[in-house]
Amino acid sequence: MENNKIKIGIIGLGTVGTGVFKTLQSFDNIEIVKIAVRNKNKKRNIENLDENLITDNPYEVVNDPSIQIVAELIGGTEPAFDLIKTAISNGKHIVTANKELLAKHGEELFNFAEANNKVILYEAAIAGGIPLIMPIKTILAGNKINKIKAILNGTTNYILTKMDVQNASYEDVLKEAQQLGYAETDPTGDVEGYDAAYKITTLATIAFKKRIKFANVYREGITKIRPEDMKAANEMGYKIKLIASAELDEAGNADVRVHPMLVPKSKTLAHIDYVTNAVTLSGHPVGEVTLSGPGAGEFPTASSVVGDILAIVSEIGKTDYLLPMMRCNHHENATPVNISDTKNKYYLSICSKNSLGVIGRIGQACEANNISLASIVQKEVEGSYADITVITELCREQDMQKFIDTINNDAAITKVNSLIRVQV
Ligand SMILES: NC(=O)c1ccc[n+]([C@@H]2O[C@H](COP(=O)([O-])OP(=O)(O)OC[C@H]3O[C@@H](n4cnc5c(N)ncnc54)[C@H](OP(=O)(O)O)[C@@H]3O)[C@@H](O)[C@H]2O)c1
Numbered sequence: 001m002e003n004n005k006i007k008i009g010i011i012g013l014g015t016v017g018t019g020v021f022k023t024l025q026s027f028d029n030i031e032i033v034k035i036a037v038r039n040k041n042k043k044r045n046i047e048n049l050d051e052n053l054i055t056d057n058p059y060e061v062v063n064d065p066s067i068q069i070v071a072e073l074i075g076g077t078e079p080a081f082d083l084i085k086t087a088i089s090n091g092k093h094i095v096t097a098n099k100e101l102l103a104k105h106g107e108e109l110f111n112f113a114e115a116n117n118k119v120i121l122y123e124a125a126i127a128g129g130i131p132l133i134m135p136i137k138t139i140l141a142g143n144k145i146n147k148i149k150a151i152l153n154g155t156t157n158y159i160l161t162k163m164d165v166q167n168a169s170y171e172d173v174l175k176e177a178q179q180l181g182y183a184e185t186d187p188t189g190d191v192e193g194y195d196a197a198y199k200i201t202t203l204a205t206i207a208f209k210k211r212i213k214f215a216n217v218y219r220e221g222i223t224k225i226r227p228e229d230m231k232a233a234n235e236m237g238y239k240i241k242l243i244a245s246a247e248l249d250e251a252g253n254a255d256v257r258v259h260p261m262l263v264p265k266s267k268t269l270a271h272i273d274y275v276t277n278a279v280t281l282s283g284h285p286v287g288e289v290t291l292s293g294p295g296a297g298e299f300p301t302a303s304s305v306v307g308d309i310l311a312i313v314s315e316i317g318k319t320d321y322l323l324p325m326m327r328c329n330h331h332e333n334a335t336p337v338n339i340s341d342t343k344n345k346y347y348l349s350i351c352s353k354n355s356l357g358v359i360g361r362i363g364q365a366c367e368a369n370n371i372s373l374a375s376i377v378q379k380e381v382e383g384s385y386a387d388i389t390v391i392t393e394l395c396r397e398q399d400m401q402k403f404i405d406t407i408n409n410d411a412a413i414t415k416v417n418s419l420i421r422v423q424v
Pocket of ligand 1: 012014015016036037038039042056058073074075076079097098100124125127296297298301
């Protein structure tokens with residue numbers, strides 16, 4: 001006899017898929033009817049897994065007429081994109097954790113889902129276990145959110161925290177993080193800021209109710225951060241963090257970026273350490289709200305995926321138009337702001353020859369490029385070289401880039417070792 005359980009198909013049984021499978025076991029109104037993997041022979045960390053559920057053809061999941069909800073948990077753009085479209089065409093709702101896919105093809109997928117009267121939920125795709133999308137779309141819906149500052153990547157936050165605590169180099173800490181499983185063998189996606197950029201693309205789109213295009217998100221990673229920068233930042237009252245930030249002005253211009261920042265120790269994000277993630281949302285009328293928690297991992301991520309599945313399950317069969325609040329109902333694009341047109345405060349570490357008048361020359365180059373200095377400190381004179389640490393007032397990025405060209409071409413100065421923006 002046909003049971004009344006909601007039928008789920010899972011594509012991907014890796015870190016997230018395994019957590020989702022295990023978590024769903026305690027819900028007796030849900031039945032997992034098929035699971036697609038790449039390699040059927042791989043040993044799985046699941047007790048008494050029914051081998052009959054497993055297929056290595058994900059189209060068996062999206063084409064199965066009994067399945068009502070598909071959880072896409074494989075990652076990457078293809079075949080995930082085609083699988084989701086096929087599943088929607090076949091009348092299924094989607095839950096996904098795939099930040100890359102949403103950042104690159106979210107618009108097309110959400111439009112396709114809406115045209116087919118199906119939903120795509122993706123709570124896990126932004127910050128793993130931290131609830132963000134549902135709170136923004138429901139409890140914070142009365143707000144005009146215009147600013148986000150976030151730590152959205154656990155790997156880079158772990159590396160930066162370790163560099164800070166151990167006074168260690170990026171290279172050494174990366175190696176250690178790889179051994180501990182906190183960083184991938186190829187860490188590019190994390191350390192160059194791609195992962196955080198995918199997440200802030202979707203998060204800002206939802207929070208600002210205007211589409212942000214991934215291609216317009218400015219991105220810089222953490223590979224050039226030096227222990228010397230960590231030390232200098234600490235002495236001046238800051239921590240260095242990889243910050244995903246987004247700001248929307250009154251005219252609808254969106255400045256969205258990912259890059260390292262000196263975060264004042266007075267701010268919550270300065271104290272978010274190791275693999276923890278945190279998101280500070282600013283808006284009216286709420287003011288500032290920070291949500292923090294585990295941004296990745298088997299069970300934290302499963303918590304969000306399962307929450308999305310249950311949200312759909314609770315409505316199936318009760319309405320013809322599921323979860324209107326959770327649908328993507330904005331179609332306007334934000335106007336992107338180019339980083340060279342932004343104003344920032346900067347930290348600079350300059351290596352100069354230990355000769356007379358160097359500080360004066362830096363001052364002149366600042367003046368010539370409309371840059372005011374907040375502080376300038378010369379320290380650690382080693383042999384014939386001096387380290388000069390500069391913090392500027394707010395100035396234009398394009399002026400700063402011209403200043404750096406001037407400084408790098410000055411014979412008395414060897415080079416600008418670091419340029420890191422400072423949170424104001
Ligand atoms: N890991 C986290 O903490 C985390 C947090 C938030 C979001 N996410 C997102 O969640 C998704 C999954 O991440 P994950 O860490 O769980 O990845 P993972 O551990 O690498 O697992 C991927 C799973 O997908 C399966 N797979 C890959 N290609 C397939 C294909 N073409 N057909 C069928 N199955 C296929 C793999 O099969 P085999 O097992 O046979 O290789 C594996 O089971 C990604 O979008 C990721 O960005 C992950």
